[in-house]
Amino acid sequence: MKSSVIVFPGSNCDRDVAVALEKMQFKNQMVWHKETKLPQSDLIVVPGGFSYGDYLRSGAIAGKSLIIDEVIKAANSGCLILGICNGFQILTETGLLKGTLLRNKNLRFINKDIHIKVLNNDTKFTNKYNNEQILKINIAHNEGNYFTNSNHLEELKKEKLIAFKYCNETGDINDDSNPNGSLENIAGIFNSNKNILGMMPHPERMVDEVLSNKDGVNLFSSLLK
Amino acid sequence: MKFSVTVTLKKDVLDPQGTVVQNTLVDMGMNNLKSIRQGKHFEIEVNENNQANAVKKVDEMCKKLLVNSIIEDYKINKI
Numbered sequence A: 001m002k003s004s005v006i007v008f009p010g011s012n013c014d015r016d017v018a019v020a021l022e023k024m025q026f027k028n029q030m031v032w033h034k035e036t037k038l039p040q041s042d043l044i045v046v047p048g049g050f051s052y053g054d055y056l057r058s059g060a061i062a063g064k065s066l067i068i069d070e071v072i073k074a075a076n077s078g079c080l081i082l083g084i085c086n087g088f089q090i091l092t093e094t095g096l097l098k099g100t101l102l103r104n105k106n107l108r109f110i111n112k113d114i115h116i117k118v119l120n121n122d123t124k125f126t127n128k129y130n131n132e133q134i135l136k137i138n139i140a141h142n143e144g145n146y147f148t149n150s151n152h153l154e155e156l157k158k159e160k161l162i163a164f165k166y167c168n169e170t171g172d173i174n175d176d177s178n179p180n181g182s183l184e185n186i187a188g189i190f191n192s193n194k195n196i197l198g199m200m201p202h203p204e205r206m207v208d209e210v211l212s213n214k215d216g217v218n219l220f221s222s223l224l225k
Numbered sequence B: 001m002k003f004s005v006t007v008t009l010k011k012d013v014l015d016p017q018g019t020v021v022q023n024t025l026v027d028m029g030m031n032n033l034k035s036i037r038q039g040k041h042f043e044i045e046v047n048e049n050n051q052a053n054a055v056k057k058v059d060e061m062c063k064k065l066l067v068n069s070i071i072e073d074y075k076i077n078k079i
Helices: A014-023 A066-076 A086-094 A150-158 A217-223 B016-027 B051-066
Strands: A002-007 A027-032 A043-046 A080-084 A100-102 A110-118 A134-141 A145-147 A162-167 A186-190 A196-199 B002-009 B039-045 B072-078
Touching: A002 A014, A014 A027, A014 A043, A043 A066, A043 A086, A066 A080, A066 A086, A080 A086, A086 A100, A086 A196, A145 A186, A162 A196, B002 B051, B039 B051, B051 B072
Parallel strands: A002 A027, A002 A043, A043 A080, A080 A196
Antiparallel strands: A100 A145, A110 A134, A110 A162, A162 A186, A186 A196, B002 B039, B002 B072
């Protein structure tokens, strides 16, 4: 499997995700945002960070960068796209994923390990997880409060496009286990073809027992099939 | 030609920053305060003599970059 990680000024999880991908035997390349051609890739990762200092809106400027046109073309022809944290924000700004990420409800930057529940394991990104599996995973964001209109929310539920929801360690999904005010505790969503996943939590930070845990490993190994 | 663009969160979108500012002003004794919505303000100069064309250009800038139409409304005014 070949992967590309897009790098913007202000990306800061690009090398972390590259390490995770290489650990999982992906052949990875870093692609600078000013490039106009993407290397042949099975997976494109839009990594976390603070692209362009979050100017205007998180992800807004990166969402108009040169390489993004190529990412959109690849996405439309079925290439797998993974947007993590700021990458998720960028994907919503491009329109590849619907909805948007608002400021956290408590107005604070949140950096902590939380729990999420796998809602749909019948996808290329999640097939190595069990349905309803609870993962302990890190979040680090200021704008993670997912919002979308009621029609799209219905579509997300009906088509099983909600990938993960925030929960507590026993799996309860409620206001107390919602760290950022996200609509219905949504932590990650797919597009309608399920070849694009956007998520606020950081799976690349959970691939090594020494640093954290290995709850993120299966997301990358699911893609290897 | 110069324009101002005011961007605000839509009515049904939560505005936690506006709420905090509002609560603080109330705490400071501003009792008549009814509501506050926080927004963004742009001043844009366009090289164009025809106002209709200029407004069209600014509107395009809003739609393509300045505004996220899912959550934000905007107003264009000539200044």
